[in-house]
Amino acid sequence: MASPSPKSPEQSEKNKQYDRQLRLWGDHGQSALESGHICLINATALGTEILKSIVLPGIGAITIVDDCTVSDEDIGSNFFLEMSSKGLNRGSEALRLVLELNPAVQGHAVQEPPDQILDENPDFFKSFSLVIATTISEKVTQSLSQHLWDINVPFILCQSVGFLGSFRIQIREHAVTETHPDNEQTDLRLDEPFMSLLEHLESIDIDALDLKDHGHIPWIIILYKAVQKWKINNNNKWPVTRNDKEDIKNIIRDFIRKDENGIPINEENFEEAIRAVNTALMPTFLPKNISKLMYNSAATNLTKDSSSFWIMCSALRAFVEAEGKGKLPVKGILPDMTASTEHYVKLQNIYKMQAANDAEIVYRKVRQIVTQLHCDSISEADVKLFCRHAHDLYLVKGSCVATELQLGNSVASYIATYLEEPDVMMVHYIMLRAAGMFRSEHCRAPGDWEPEGDIAKLKTCVNKLLGDISCSPFPKDDHIHEMCRYGGAEIHSVSAFLGGCVAHEAIKIITKQYKPVNNTFIYDGASTNTATFEF
Template identity: 80%
Template sequence: MASPSPKSPEQSEKTKQYDRQLRLWGDHGQSALEHGHICLINATALGTEILKSIVLPGVGAITIVDDKAVSDEDIGSNFFLECSSKDLNRGTEALRLLLELNPAVRGHAVQEPTDQILRENPDFFKAFSVVIATALGEKTIQDLAQHLWDVNVPLILCRSVGFLGSFRIQMKEHAVIETHPDNEQTDLRLDAPFQSLADYLDSFDINSVDLKDHGHIPWIVIIYKAVQKWQTSNQNRWPMSRKEKNEVKSIISEFIRRDENDVPINEENFEEAIRAVNTALMPTYLPVKSQELLYCSAATNLTKDSTPFWIMCSALRGFVEGEGKGKLPVKGVLPDMTASTDHYIKLQNLYRTQAAMDAEIVYRKVQQIVAQLHCDNISEADVKLFCRHAHDLHLISGSSIASEYQLTSSVASYIARHLEEPDVMMVHYVLLRAAEMFASEHCRAPGDWEPEGDSAKLKACVTKLLSDVSCSPFPKDDHVHEMCRYGGAEVHSVSAFLGGCVAHEAIKIVTKQYKPVNNTFIYDAASTNTATFTF
C-alpha cells in the first residue's frame, strides 16, 4: 500500500495556525466556520471586539454595515480605529485593521443606515450566517429583528453601556448535534450486548487465563464476568443500587490473583474495573430528551421543507422502533483502558463495526425519506455524525425580539417574576431597555449632556416600563443615577469581555457545535456578576 502523500506547506501552516481550535470543533467545524459570513451592524468598540474574536479563528467573510463617521469618542474606546481615522467612515476604517489579523478572511463595508437597507434592499441580510447588531435605536431593533425572524437568519443584539453589557440571541430553531457534554456517558451495552460483543465477552474464562495474560484482560470483560457471577444468585437481575454495585466490586476483587503469600498481585486492569463499575453498569436506555425529539410533530409530520435534522430524527425513530429494539445506535467509542494491544484493537473494532452497521441502517432510512419527500440529499457522513451523537442531541426553540419588546403577557409576567428576587440582575435588563426608550425619545443617551437633569427623564422611562409589566417602581434611584453617569459611553474592558462572549456564541451558531446561550445574557462589570434569561 502506497504511503500517503505529505501535506503541502500551506496545509501544514494552516493546521499549525488553527491547532487549538481544531481540538475543540475538528476539521468539519473549521470548514463550517470558513464557509460562514458574519454581518456586524455598527463598528463600535463592542462590535469590533466581537469581530476580532471571529476573524482570528478564520471565519470565511465579514461585512460591516455602518454609516457613521469616526468621532473622538470612538477613537478613545475602539482599538481598531486610529487618530487618522477621524471623520472617515467608521466601518471602512475598522474593517481595514480587522482584516490585518487574518489575511484569509474576506471583508466588506457597507456605508448605509440599517433602516434604509431594510426599506430598499431587505434581501441583503439573507446572505449571512449570523447578523450581530450593536448601538441600534429601539424602532430599528424591532424592524430588524422581525425581518430576520421572518427570513430565519440568526440575530445577536448586543449592548455595552458603562459597566453594563448584554446580548440577546434570536433564533427560530437551532439544532445542535455535537453538544460536547462535560461528562459524556459511555455506551458499552454490557446489559444488552450486540451479538459480536457477546461472543467476544463469552470467549473469556478469567479463572483459566494464564498469569502473564491476567493483567491484560480489558476491564469491560472483567466487569461483565463479575456481573454474570453476581446474577447467578440474584435471579439474573441487572445490578442497579449502590449496594448491588458494591457486591459486583467485591466479586472483581476476588478475581485478582494472589502470590504464594496470599498477597494480591497488583494488576491495574482490575483496579480500573473496580473504578469503572458505577458508570459501566448504567443500563442502556433511550434518553428522555432524545425521545421527545424523535416523537415531536416536526419529526413525525415531515414535509419537503423539513430540515435535515428532522429527517434524520425521523429515520432514527424508525431504527429505534425496529432494528434498535428501543435503543439508539451504538456510539462506537471505547474508553482508554489497560489491556494488550490485540485485545484492545479487537474490542475497539467490535464497537466501531457495530456503530457503522447501525449508522448504515439509519442512512438507508434517510435515503427513503428523502426520495419520498423529493428534498435535498443528506450525506452519509452527516448521518454517521448524527448517530454518533444521538444520545446528546439538543434543540433550542427561540422567541422573537419583536414580541419581547411588545411586552406580551408572558414576557411581562417573566420580568415581574424575576424582579421579585433579591439582588436580581433583571434590574439591569430594565435599565438597558429604559435607556433605549430614553434614546428613542430624546435622540441621545441618558446623561450624555446633563447627567443630573436626565435622571428624572430616565426614571420616567423605567417607571413606564415597570408599569407595563405590572411592577411597582424601584424603591431607590441608585441604578438610574448610575446609568445617567455612564452617559452612554462604552468602557473598553467591558466591551472586550462581552465581545469575546458574543464571538463564542456566534461561532457556536455557525459551526453548530456546543450549546449556545438560550436567549439573554446580562453582565455587570461592577460586581462581575452574570445572568441568563429566557424570554
C-alpha cells in the same frame, strides 16, 4: 522504502494556525466556520471586539454595515481605530484594521443605515449566516428582528454601556448534534450486548488466562464477567442498587490473583474495573429528550422543506422501533483503559463495527425518506456524525426580539417574577431597556450632556417600563444615577469581555456545535456577575 509524501505547505500551515480550535470543533466545524458570512451592524468597540474573536478563528467573510464617521469618542474606546481614522467611515476603517488579523477572511463595508437597507433592499440580509447588531434604536430593532425572524436568519442584539453589557440571541430553531457534554455517558451495552460483543465476551475465561494476559484484559470484560457471576445468585437481574454494586466490586476483588503469600498482585486493569462499576453499569435506555425529538411533529410529518435534522430524527425513530429494538445506535467509542494493544484493538473494532452497521441502517432509511420527499440529499458522513451523537441531541426553540419588546403578558409576568427578588440582575435588564427608551425620545444617551439633569428623565422611562409590567417603582435611584453617570460611554474592558462572549455564541451557531445561550445574557462588570434569562 520510500518516504511518505509531505503534506502541502498550505494545508500544514492552516492546521498549524487553527490547531487548538480544530481540537474543539474538528475539521467539519472549521469548514462550517469558513463557509459562514457574518453581518455586523455598527463597528463600535463592542462590535469590533466581536469581529476580532470571529476573524481570528477563520470565519469565511464579514460585512460591516455602518454609516457613522469616526469620532474622538470612537478612538478613545475602540482599539481597532486610529487617530488617522477620524472623520472617515467607521465601518470601512474598522474593517481594514480587523482584517489584518487574518488575511484569509473576506470583508465588505456598507455605508448605509440598517433601516434604509430594510426599506430599499430587505433581501440584503438573506445571504448571511448570522446578523449581529450593536447600538441600534428600539424602532430599528423592532423592524430588523421581525424581518430576520421571518426570513429565518439568526440574530444577536448586543450592547455595552458603562459597566453593563448584554446580548440577546434570536433564533427560530437551532438543532445541535455535537453538544460536547462535560460528562458524556459511555455506551457499552453490557446489560444487553449485541451479538458480536456477546461472542467476544463469552470467549474469554478469566480463570484460564496466564498471569501476563490476566493483567492486560480490558476492564469491560472483567466487569461483564463479574456481573454474570453475580446474576447467578440474584435471579438473573441487573445490578442497580448501591449494595448490588458493592457486591460486584467484591467479586472483582476476588478475581485479582494473589502471590504465594496470599497478597493480591497489583493489576491496574482490575482496579479500573472496580472504579468503573458505578458509571459503566448504567442500563441502556432511550433518553426522554431524544424520544421527544424523534416523535416531534416535525419528525413525524416531514415535507420536502424539512431540515436534514428532522429527516435524520425520523430515520432514527424507524431504526429504534425496528433494528434497534428500543435503543439508539451504538456510539462506537471506548474509553482509555489499561490493556494490551491486541485486546484493546479487538474490542474497539467490535464496537466500531457495530456502530458502523447501525449508522448504515439509519443512512439507508435517510435515503429512502429523501427519495420519497424529493429533497436535498444528506451525506453519509453527516448521518454517521448524527448517530455517533444521537444520545445528546439538543434543540433550541427561540423567540422573537420584537415580541419581547412589546412586553406581552407572558414577558411582563416573567420580568415581574424576577424583580420580586432583591439585588437581581433583572434590574440591569430594566435599566438597559429604559436607556434605550431614553435614547429614542431624546436622540442621545442618558447623561451624555448633563448627567444630573437626565436623572429625572431616565427615572420617568424606568417607571413607565415598570408600569407596563405592573411592577412598583424602584425603592432607590442608585441604578438610575449610575446609568446617567455612564453617559452612554463604552468601557473597553467590558466590551472586550462581552465581545468574546458574543463571538463564542456566534461560533456555536455557525458550527452547530456546543449548546448556545438560550435567549438573554446580562453582565455586570462592577460585580463581575452574569445571568441568563429566557423571554
